[in-house]
Amino acid sequence: MSANxxxxxxxxxxxxxxxxxxAMPALAAPFEDAVAKFANDDFSDTDEAIGAVATSGNxxxxxxxxxxxxxxxxxxxxxxxxxxxxxxxKIIDAATGxxxxxxxxxxxxxxxxxxxxxxxxxxxxxxTLASPDPAKRIAAAQSVFKSHEESALPVIDGALAKxxxxxxxxxxxxxxxxxxxxxxxxxxQEKLEAVAVVKAKGDQEAMALxxxxxxxxxxxxxxxATSAIAAIQSNLAMWSMVQNAWYGLSLGSVLLLAAIxxxxxxxxxxxxxxxxxxxxxxxAYVTFVVxxxxxxxxxxxxxxxxxxxxxxxxxVAGALGVLIERGIIRFLYGRPLETLLATWGLSLxxxxxxxxxxxxxxxxxxxPSWMSGAFELGQITITYNRLWILCFTLAVFAILLAxxxxxxxxxxxxxxxxxxxxxxxxxxxxxxxxxxxxxxxxGIAGIAGVALSQIDNVSPNLGQSYIIDSFMVVVFxxxxxxxxxxxxxxxxxxxxxxxxxxxxxxLGKIAILxxxxxxxxxxxxxxxxxxxRAVEA
Amino acid sequence: MTPHFLTRSLDRSASIFILVVAGxxxxxxxxxxxxxxxxxxxxxxxxxxxxxxxxxYAILALSIDLIWGYCGILSLGHGAFFALGGYAMGMxxxxxxxxxxxxxNPILPDFMxxxxxxxxxxxxxxxxxxxxxxxxxxxxxxxxxxxFGWLAFRSRVTGVYLSIITQAMTYAxxxxxxxxxxxxxxxxxxxxxxxxxxxxxxADGTRAVLFLLSCLALIVTFLICRAVVTSKLGKVLxxxxxxxxxxxxxxxxxxxxxxxxxxxxxxxxxxxxxxYVPQVGIINPGExxxxxxxxxxxxxxxxxxxxxxxxxxxxxxVNYAKTVFTSGPLAPYxxxxxGALFILVTLLLPKGIIGTFNAWQASRKETxxxxxxxxxxxxxVGQPKPxx
Numbered sequence: 001m002s003a004n005x006x007x008x009x010x011x012x013x014x015x016x017x018x019x020x021x022x023a024m025p026a027l028a029a030p031f032e033d034a035v036a037k038f039a040n041d042d043f044s045d046t047d048e049a050i051g052a053v054a055t056s057g058n059x060x061x062x063x064x065x066x067x068x069x070x071x072x073x074x075x076x077x078x079x080x081x082x083x084x085x086x087x088x089x090k091i092i093d094a095a096t097g098x099x100x101x102x103x104x105x106x107x108x109x110x111x112x113x114x115x116x117x118x119x120x121x122x123x124x125x126x127x128t129l130a131s132p133d134p135a136k137r138i139a140a141a142q143s144v145f146k147s148h149e150e151s152a153l154p155v156i157d158g159a160l161a162k163x164x165x166x167x168x169x170x171x172x173x174x175x176x177x178x179x180x181x182x183x184x185x186x187x188x189q190e191k192l193e194a195v196a197v198v199k200a201k202g203d204q205e206a207m208a209l210x211x212x213x214x215x216x217x218x219x220x221x222x223x224x225a226t227s228a229i230a231a232i233q234s235n236l237a238m239w240s241m242v243q244n245a246w247y248g249l250s251l252g253s254v255l256l257l258a259a260i261x262x263x264x265x266x267x268x269x270x271x272x273x274x275x276x277x278x279x280x281x282x283x284a285y286v287t288f289v290v291x292x293x294x295x296x297x298x299x300x301x302x303x304x305x306x307x308x309x310x311x312x313x314x315x316v317a318g319a320l321g322v323l324i325e326r327g328i329i330r331f332l333y334g335r336p337l338e339t340l341l342a343t344w345g346l347s348l349x350x351x352x353x354x355x356x357x358x359x360x361x362x363x364x365x366x367x368p369s370w371m372s373g374a375f376e377l378g379q380i381t382i383t384y385n386r387l388w389i390l391c392f393t394l395a396v397f398a399i400l401l402a403x404x405x406x407x408x409x410x411x412x413x414x415x416x417x418x419x420x421x422x423x424x425x426x427x428x429x430x431x432x433x434x435x436x437x438x439x440x441x442x443g444i445a446g447i448a449g450v451a452l453s454q455i456d457n458v459s460p461n462l463g464q465s466y467i468i469d470s471f472m473v474v475v476f477x478x479x480x481x482x483x484x485x486x487x488x489x490x491x492x493x494x495x496x497x498x499x500x501x502x503x504x505x506x507l508g509k510i511a512i513l514x515x516x517x518x519x520x521x522x523x524x525x526x527x528x529x530x531x532x533r534a535v536e537a
Numbered sequence: 538m539t540p541h542f543l544t545r546s547l548d549r550s551a552s553i554f555i556l557v558v559a560g561x562x563x564x565x566x567x568x569x570x571x572x573x574x575x576x577x578x579x580x581x582x583x584x585x586x587x588x589x590x591x592x593x594y595a596i597l598a599l600s601i602d603l604i605w606g607y608c609g610i611l612s613l614g615h616g617a618f619f620a621l622g623g624y625a626m627g628m629x630x631x632x633x634x635x636x637x638x639x640x641x642n643p644i645l646p647d648f649m650x651x652x653x654x655x656x657x658x659x660x661x662x663x664x665x666x667x668x669x670x671x672x673x674x675x676x677x678x679x680x681x682x683x684x685f686g687w688l689a690f691r692s693r694v695t696g697v698y699l700s701i702i703t704q705a706m707t708y709a710x711x712x713x714x715x716x717x718x719x720x721x722x723x724x725x726x727x728x729x730x731x732x733x734x735x736x737x738x739x740a741d742g743t744r745a746v747l748f749l750l751s752c753l754a755l756i757v758t759f760l761i762c763r764a765v766v767t768s769k770l771g772k773v774l775x776x777x778x779x780x781x782x783x784x785x786x787x788x789x790x791x792x793x794x795x796x797x798x799x800x801x802x803x804x805x806x807x808x809x810x811x812x813y814v815p816q817v818g819i820i821n822p823g824e825x826x827x828x829x830x831x832x833x834x835x836x837x838x839x840x841x842x843x844x845x846x847x848x849x850x851x852x853x854x855v856n857y858a859k860t861v862f863t864s865g866p867l868a869p870y871x872x873x874x875x876g877a878l879f880i881l882v883t884l885l886l887p888k889g890i891i892g893t894f895n896a897w898q899a900s901r902k903e904t905x906x907x908x909x910x911x912x913x914x915x916x917x918v919g920q921p922k923p924x925x
Contacts, residue, residue, distance in 0.1 A: 272697050331884055336697045337611045338883040341838060344831050345879020352872035468708050468827065471701050506712050513709040517685075517702050521692040 031058045032095040038068075038082045038110050039075035046116060054123035060084075062127050064094050069120045074107040083107060129155060134165040141171035146205060148178040174201050178209055184216070191221045199228035203379055207232045239379035244497045250386040252493025253393040254455070256486060257448040258466040259473035260397060263485040264441035266474050268417045269434065271329055272340040275347040276470065277463025278354075279321065279442045283313035283449020284458045285354060288363045303368040306450060313446035321442025325435045333434075347463070355460040365453040389451045396447060401482060413437050472516050478526030488526070492516075550891070551763060554846045555756055561588070562752025566745030582741050585748050587860065589816040591853045592751035596758050596809035598836045598852035599845060600802040603762050605834065606843030607771060608798050609778035611696075614703030615806050616830035617710050618678035620820065622807025624714075625677050627727035627820040628661060629670030630738070634731045647729070648722045658720045667734055674811040675804045682803030683796065690792035690799070695781065704827045711825035726821025727814075738815050751812045755849065758805050762845050765798065774798060832875070838882050841889025850891060 034052030037045045050068070053061050067073040067084040073094070075082045082094040083103055091100040112120065128140035137159070144152050156179065160172040177197035180186045186194075198206045210225045210232070217225070258280055265273045287309040294301050294308075301308075324346065332339040367385055374383040404410035412433045415423040424430045449462070456462060469492075477488025492512060499508035520526075565580050565588060572579035580588075597619050604610040636643040640650040644657055663669040685706060689699055717723035736743045765771050776784040777791050785791045814820045823829075833852075840851020855878070862871045886893055 272700075328880060328884065337605075337700065338887065340611070340613075340697060340700060341831070341835060342880045342883040345835070345876040345883075348872045348876035348879070350876075352869075352876065356869065468705060472705060475698060475701060506716055510709045510712050513705045513712075517705055517709075518688070520694055520698065520702055521688045524692050524694045524698060 248494030317446025318443030622810030847891030
């Protein structure tokens with residue numbers, strides 16, 4: 001009951017404020033008097049001050065009220081002066097806008113209670129409906145859409161008439177429709193039109209608005225609302241499919257990135273590299289080191305840190321890969337199970353080495369500005385870092401494919417894969433090709449680490465969380481086939497994300513593992529198995 | 538000459554092994570119980586439990602050696618069977634707590650009360666009876682291994698593929714057992730045990746008996762493994778290990794042999810887990826971690842795959858080293874050493890301790906024989922042949 005009552009007060013107040021904001025000319029002296037009331041440290045005086053300031057039309061009104069909301073408005077009770085500390089820490093005199101060096105000793109933050117917080121919100125809403133910034137106007141219109149307070153109608157109508165921005169106009173129209181829908185004395189025609197507008201909006205809020213419509217509406221409107229709800233539901237279901245598909249693509253790109261290096265070492269060379277995950281981890285730590293150096297020496301280069309880290313990670317992980325191949329793996333060719341054990345031991349050593357050097361806790365790796373943030377596409381939100389990783393993965397895949405196809409090393413690698421002895425007879429230095437192939441696979445794992453550092457915790461255990469998934473991808477896609485790895489990664493990613501809402505994250509993952517185990521029974525060599533003699537090699 | 542010598546030496550090492558295990562199994566509990574505390578020869582109780590743990594690990598290692606050393610199946614998921622056996626025993630021990638738990642519920646274990654279970658899940662029925670739990674110790678891992686093996690061997694999943702899907706299997710179980718609503722205590726697992734068959738699990742006497750039983754189980758497992766590998770069946774297993782396709786073309790049903798030995802091995806691992814749980818006092822999903830299974834494989838590799846005695850020896854040696862190094866100032870370096878052990882053993886000591894020792898003895902004997910022959914011939918033409 002009381003919440004309802006407060007809402008109504010707020011609505012009335014809002015209406016007054018809004019009407020005033022558009023109608024009243026600015027008056028200088030009352031504004032300063034009103035501001036001074038903030039210094040009285042009395043809730044009812046503050047209430048009056050908010051009302052007066054919000055209706056003043058003064059350009060300082062918005063900074064003052066928003067500072068009040070965020071606790072940045074302070075007042076000196078003795079001198080009756082009020083100050084705004086803005087988000088950068090700069091201080092101005094609230095009444096005059098003059099800059100101040102420091103707050104007086106007696107200044108304390110202006111206090112608010114819950115009732116006043118509502119008033120502040122409403123005042124801000126009113127101020128922002130008339131804000132010169134279209135984004136703020138849209139946000140204000142959306143909050144009116146949610147509250148659908150009848151009292152806001154005249155202001156919305158006024159704003160709508162003046163509005164030139166297309167998006168803001170649409171937001172105002174929707175807000176108006178929401179109000180009309182809930183206005184008891186609106187005509188049936190108006191209400192039907194409103195339903196159509198809300199239906200066109202088609203998101204979760206629109207649905208909540210329509211479902212909240214009581215039984216006291218005319219039957220025609222109720223019918224229209226019901227069909228609109230159904231339409232919105234199917235629309236939302238489609239968008240949630242799109243969202244799942246997007247999440248799946250994103251997970252798939254991460255899996256592909258982690259598995260692609262493995263596809264080379266395991267697929268092309270037949271070497272089980274259990275230390276592959278550690279190469280990914282080392283790539284992530286290279287990113288960390290690069291960012292540390294940039295932070296302390298050249299802070300301006302921060303946005304380029306990933307561009308610097310990618311080649312470095314490739315070189316570090318690749319060189320390590322060549323060392324591993326020369327030092328351990330070449331003695332174990334033809335003994336895959338032993339290779340598996342030796343590289344597992346290597347992964348323990350690498351993990352512990354990184355733990356000793358960088359400590360066991362997560363290290364902070366930042367997003368460059370072009371990778372942070374998100375944008376809206378229809379009803380879904382797409383974050384830039386996921387989008388970039390998807391593009392990056394596809395680029396790495398394409399480069400790798402081109403490399404295998406068109407370069408001399410690629411040709412030699414394929415020759416050695418298909419028939420080692422024949423390749424050797426043709427004069428290819430197979431042991432050199434082995435070392436370079438392993439280095440290439442490891443280097444790509446290092447690059448994957450740079451990308452994964454953007455979305456995962458950089459800790460010594462980073463690699464372990466990817467190793468089983470990566471093997472699943474390679475085995476599922478079919479060994480020795482990069483396209484198989486691509487299809488495998490995206491299939492697993494999407495399947496995982498579609499199972500998640502149904503079964504929950506952990507059960508979904510378990511289901512995927514079980515499905516892969518069953519799948520391998522059917523096709524022991526993966527989706528795209530090599531055929532012919534290569535199978536026996 | 539050589540095969541005859543080798544079989545005899547294996548027989549000898551087998552009987553030495555049984556004597557040593559039996560001797561320790563009797564002497565250690567006796568010294569723990571009869572000698573006064575503080576005496577030089579008295580084995581403290583914590584060491585009895587520790588040695589008991591080693592015995593369980595040795596059983597696990599034997600079960601892995603049976604399939605890896607003699608049939609070429611490298612399972613990276615044997616920890617799962619070990620843990621399943623452990624959970625079966627843990628469930629029995631949980632039911633034995635009864636109303637002595639924190640919440641005092643006579644039927645539901647504490648974690649179920651805590652998680653608001655209305656009643657006992659159906660798969661917990663029967664675990665208040667020891668014989669049923671003991672049966673489940675064999676059945677749960679055996680059944681899983683049978684189903685898994687039936688699918689895998691029939692469709693001829695071999696080599697590293699099999700290794701990877703066994704790892705996926707234990708990883709899936711790890712994730713499942715971590716869930717609270719799976720009904721096995723979630724993250725915390727099963728713990729806080731009170732008594733087993735009416736005896737207090739913490740008491741010195743119980744621990745001594747559990748140790749004795751572990752040694753007994755180790756001997757029995759060893760004898761079963763010996764019986765399997767020296768029988769005709771064992772010869773077929775070795776044939777499968779060395780040339781699977783050829784064995785199949787000779788008319789043997791390779792998948793049946795593999796399935797039998799895989800299931801048997803899983804049951805052994807389950808027994809090891811069941812003996813392990815009352816001695817360490819806890820079982821939690823961490824036992825399913827893929828790392829544990831791979832570590833168990835390295836015990837076998839260190840001791841010598843395909844030697845049985847070596848597997849048990851490797852388990853004890855590696856775990857003793859682990860105990861020593863992880864408790865001292867060298868603790869941060871243990872993973873380096875374990876990792877190096879993996880690499881060095883596969884590179885330099887592929888036959889393991891026992892295998893290398895056997896080969897060295899065989900070559901020495903052969904050298905002696907060759908020398909004797911050449912001395913007889915008095916012309917020194919006969920060179921010592923390198924041993925196999």
